[in-house]
Amino acid sequence: MDPQDRRYTKEHEWILVEGDRARVGITDYAQKQLGDVVFVELPAVGRKLNAHEVFGTVESVKAVSELFAPLAGEVVEVNSLLPNAPEKLNQDPYGAAWMLVLKMADAAQVQALMDAAAYAAYVQSESK
Amino acid sequence: MEQGPPGAARKTPLNALHREAGAKMVLFGGWDMPVEYAGLISEHLAVRQAAGLFDVSHMGQLEVTGDGALAFLQRVTSNDVAKIGDGQCQYTALLLPNGAPVDDVVLYRFGPARFLLVVNAGNIEKDFDWLRAQSPAGGCQLANRSDEFALLALQGPRAQEILQALTALPLEGVKYYHFAQGQVAGVDAVVSRTGYTGEDGFEITIAPAAAPAAWTALLEQGRDKGLVPAGLGARDTLRLEARMCLYGNDIDETTTLVEAGLGWIVSLEEHKGDFPGRAVLEAQKAAGPPRRLVGFEVMGRGIARHGYPVQIGERVIGAVTSGTYAPFLKKNIGLCYLPAAKAAVGTEFAVDIRGQRVPARVVPTPFYKRAK
Numbered sequence: 001m002d003p004q005d006r007r008y009t010k011e012h013e014w015i016l017v018e019g020d021r022a023r024v025g026i027t028d029y030a031q032k033q034l035g036d037v038v039f040v041e042l043p044a045v046g047r048k049l050n051a052h053e054v055f056g057t058v059e060s061v062k063a064v065s066e067l068f069a070p071l072a073g074e075v076v077e078v079n080s081l082l083p084n085a086p087e088k089l090n091q092d093p094y095g096a097a098w099m100l101v102l103k104m105a106d107a108a109q110v111q112a113l114m115d116a117a118a119y120a121a122y123v124q125s126e127s128k
Numbered sequence: 129m130e131q132g133p134p135g136a137a138r139k140t141p142l143n144a145l146h147r148e149a150g151a152k153m154v155l156f157g158g159w160d161m162p163v164e165y166a167g168l169i170s171e172h173l174a175v176r177q178a179a180g181l182f183d184v185s186h187m188g189q190l191e192v193t194g195d196g197a198l199a200f201l202q203r204v205t206s207n208d209v210a211k212i213g214d215g216q217c218q219y220t221a222l223l224l225p226n227g228a229p230v231d232d233v234v235l236y237r238f239g240p241a242r243f244l245l246v247v248n249a250g251n252i253e254k255d256f257d258w259l260r261a262q263s264p265a266g267g268c269q270l271a272n273r274s275d276e277f278a279l280l281a282l283q284g285p286r287a288q289e290i291l292q293a294l295t296a297l298p299l300e301g302v303k304y305y306h307f308a309q310g311q312v313a314g315v316d317a318v319v320s321r322t323g324y325t326g327e328d329g330f331e332i333t334i335a336p337a338a339a340p341a342a343w344t345a346l347l348e349q350g351r352d353k354g355l356v357p358a359g360l361g362a363r364d365t366l367r368l369e370a371r372m373c374l375y376g377n378d379i380d381e382t383t384t385l386v387e388a389g390l391g392w393i394v395s396l397e398e399h400k401g402d403f404p405g406r407a408v409l410e411a412q413k414a415a416g417p418p419r420r421l422v423g424f425e426v427m428g429r430g431i432a433r434h435g436y437p438v439q440i441g442e443r444v445i446g447a448v449t450s451g452t453y454a455p456f457l458k459k460n461i462g463l464c465y466l467p468a469a470k471a472a473v474g475t476e477f478a479v480d481i482r483g484q485r486v487p488a489r490v491v492p493t494p495f496y497k498r499a500k
Contacts, residue, residue: 035152035361036169038453039431057482059431061168061453062361064482090167 001120002027003094007110008119009070014094017110018101024070025098026058026089029123034060037089040082042099047075049102051109056099058089071109073102140185141278141336142343149357156360157250159186164359171362172455175325176498178354179284181346182363184324184331185339188252188274190245190259196267197241203403204262205235206385208395212237217305217320220393222255227384227405227412231255232375234322236307246279248375278339282346283329283358283366285498290350291330295319299330313345324363326370326496368461369454369496371423377434378421378449378463386412387465388421389493420471421449423493426460426479428486437480438464438488448479454495461495462488 002008006016012030016023031037039059049055049069056067078100082088088097104110114122137160146153151162162183164171174180192201201209206229207220216237222230231251236244247255256272264270282291288299297310297319307320315338323329334342347355364374371389373379379388386394386409394409426432432451437444451462466477473492478485 035164036167036455038169039429041429059453061365061455062163064431064433 002029002116004116006094007070007113007115008122009068009113010122011068011070012123013068013070015070015110015113016098017107020104020107021076022071022073022102022104022110023098024100024102026067026093027119028093030065031090031093034058034063034065034089036061037086040086040089040099042078042082043075045075045078049073049075058086067099069102070113071102072105074105075100076103077101138186140183141339142183142185145340145343146183146357151357151359154360157186157248159249161186162357162359163361165357168359168361168365169455171356171358172365174354174356175284175327175358175362175366176456177285178356179282179286179290179329179350180325180356180358180362181343181350182281182283182358182360183278183343184281184363185278185336186249187279188247188249188255188272189277189333190247190252190256191271191273192243192245192259192264192268193241193271194268195241196265197243200262200264200268201235201243202400204259205233206390206395206403206405206409207235207393208397208400209235209237209243210397210399211395214239215306215308217307217322219305221385221390222258223385223403223405224381225404225408226382227386227408228381229375229379229383229385230258230381232373232379232390234320236318236320244273250376276335277333278336280332280334280339280343280346281323281325281329281363282332282350282355283323283325283327284355285328286350286353286355287327287329290346290353290355291319291332293349294345302330313342315342317342324372325366326372326494327366327498362455364450365452365455368450368452368463369456369494371463371494373421373463374450383421383465384412384417385409387417387419416468418468419446419465420468421463422466422471422475422490423495424462424464424477424479424488425491425495426451426462426481426486426488427476430481430484430486431460432462432479432481432486432488436482438466439478439480439485440466440470444480445477451479457495459495461491466490
């Protein structure tokens with residue numbers, strides 16, 4: 001089961017709300033679909049993102065996947081360890097492999113995202 | 129192998145075992161095949177450092193028999209069939225008049241009147257139809273026996289040690305591109321020292337019904353020696369590190385063998401006689417081909433993948449034919465065709481990686497060569 005303390009997108013990202021900020025990463029399902037991750041590209045601190053805007057790329061040996069901003073906001077932190085240790089995405093997608101922290105433009109946008117139960121149902125319907 | 133209802137994916141006799149093992153399955157050339165088990169990188173490294181076992185039962189087997197078999201094969205393949213004796217294999221190609229391959233194949237000689245061509249899965253019907261269209265003369269029969277064989281590839285530096293524990297065949301005596309017939313894990317098998325990984329190893333041809341037991345016996349035998357099941361994902365990255373061509377990517381009906389760097393499987397011996405494409409290949413061997421398949425390393429960030437545009441200056445001059453992250457070399461590598469005048473080692477060009485021009489450089493190949 002995916003962690004209950006966060007919200008999820010249809011692009012298989014998770015969001016953990018920390019006050020007016022949101023920590024963002026990709027789900028366990030996403031890393032399994034990708035396979036061994038070998039390349040991660042993240043945006044610079046200070047970049048302002050619209051919801052659904054592409055903010056980076058994850059590549060495994062076999063596949064490329066774009067990363068979409070789950071909500072609007074400004075990038076206030078990025079996980080600078082990740083580009084040099086992309087395998088962390090396979091090992092610890094909900095912990096050490098967080099990607100960035102957004103200062104949310106509108107915290108209400110979080111409510112539109114799926115909770116863990118809804119996400120589990122979504123994954124099940126998608127993998128059929 | 130087994131043919132399901134029309135439109136359904138074909139399955140090898142090991143399909144259920146792959147699914148039980150939790151393999152990630154993909155559709156490959158109409159076949160439901162394992163792309164990875166525990167993970168592509170760990171499987172790739174296991175083959176380089178210990179051993180990996182691949183199910184390649186999707187490959188096809190076309191048999192050529194009869195007193196006219198040798199003459200027929202000389203007439204339709206690129207290599208000199210007279211060079212191999214009984215119990216030997218040969219890498220060769222079926223050719224079009226333009227010097228490009230219908231397919232690249234491994235030829236097994238069982239006797240002067242019995243040969244077997246092991247062909248790419250996606251080309252089985254095409255090759256068989258094409259061979260029939262070359263009107264084999266009297267005294268030569270063709271048979272598509274692809275459904276009668278499973279094929280396992282045991283590859284890696286510990287392959288011989290693992291296989292030897294399951295067979296009385298003296299494997300030390302089976303030299304590179306030779307084969308022997310005997311029992312493996314109690315069933316009749318053809319064991320050849322061949323492969324598609326750049327490592328030492330064997331390919332084991334057996335009856336489909338015997339395949340699950342042989343697969344399981346090999347994995348059990350090799351477990352404490354580092355043997356793992358390996359999928360098509362690792363097979364592709366291993367062959368690319370060893371700069372082996374993939375039909376449909378690096379070679380096809382528009383690329384000549386000389387352009388692809390496969391001039392070494394083109395025989396111009398007089399006794400071989402004429403074959404499709406001979407004139408083109410002879411001319412390209414003499415004067416050099418207009419373009420060459422080169423190996424490159426990406427110098428910037430990102431993986432150059434199949435189909436990404438290749439540029440010299442502002443001009444797009446081709447596309448990446450194969451490209452990957454190379455798990456053993458830990459570099460981003462690939463193959464592409466460059467004009468012969470710009471194909472020298474050290475030449476710099478660019479690959480368009482999703483809109484970004486990333487510098488790349490021609491490097492010597494194979495990218496990886498095992499220590500002998």
